[in-house]
Amino acid sequence: MKTINYLLFDLDGTLVDSVPDLALSLNLLRGELDRPPLTENQVAQMVGDGASVLVKRAIGEEFYQPAHLDRFMQLYDQHLLDNTICYPGIQDLLNHHPANKMGIVTNKPYQLSMKLLEGLKLTRHFKVIIGGDSFAHKKPHSLPVLKALEALSADPQQTVMIGDHHTDIRAGRDAGTATCFCAYGMGNTDGLTTDFYAAQATDLLPLFPGSHLD
Template identity: 60%
Template sequence: MNSTDIRYLLFDLDGTLVDSVYDLTTALNLLGDELGQPRLNDNAVRSIIGDGATWLIKRAFGEEQYRREQLFRFLDIYAEHLYEKTRCYPGIEELLTRYPAENLAVVTNKPIALSLGLLKGLGLAERFKVIIGGDSYTEKKPHPLPVEKALEALGARPEEAVIIGDHHTDLKSGRGAGTATCFCAFGYGNTGGVEPDFTANDPRELLQFFPGITA
């Protein structure tokens, strides 16, 4: 696939645009303190990120001990520490300057309120015409609906777009919607056996894949 044909970039958020593991670790450990659980380090949390906050809590403290109220408490705690240490990966801000906001979207499974809060806190929200969260529609990734909705809002054809993400849910969602796919191996997830069109082992490789447009 020729990346010069791609005019629209759809990004996952955590593990793709930003490295949020440190603030997720803080929130998870504060919840764990309340539950009497041992503390986890950043690497341990990095290894269990993926598939949403519910599974993050289950993997951290044990599925058999999970209660739904723990999810709500975790989200409340995380909202208070949303961008204390979270930062863009190297090269991401430069990549975003290569495309007008009208050609950029975020499609994440993170709740929309947290997604907007994080992007605004990092000064990135205005860089995207479209921001879709995991609770924006009735379906979330790996279902193609969020990507389809992003394409519709951007006025883009699938063959003009790529979804960039670090998880098989991104690849499956993009493939189902007919876009190109780019796997971010520097993030937290895995391909789940899905073969992407592009693979970036370092975030700065995205600058090579997607040279940008001026109009």
């Protein structure tokens, strides 16, 4: 493998801990439907495959209607930044790499992703930000990763896809990049192996040191 010069990140469970706000919004929806609240741990296990799948898991696929997704999006938009923060060490990691070498590939809808990143003052760190609705396919399909590579003019062999879910691993692998699993996040590997492993968010900077920009 060549030297890693480009970093692609998942968002939720990788750069930011958004579980409290996702749980809050889902439980507000469940309350409107006269259903008991979910725990944050339960919600964490539902995240990773996009908003519609999240809502279906949260209220039951057999009960799901498109209006439930619309209502969740309204609620989450209102509570997007109540409690969501970067994981420890993420800001330092981003400060060590230039924006033209980094991108985000998330299954979170693009507009919500941008609002969250702007609220946390993170947009300046990334040349490209791709949401789950930016293209015809989302992760685990390789298309959004390939689009990010194209936008960065990046060699896949010099790039790593960093994420906390098997969708990130599959998308990166199929696009030809190295992969890094973030065990501190919400997802799981589904038995897949990765090139790099981060038990904590603070492990990422030693793995991908870059050069400090401040």
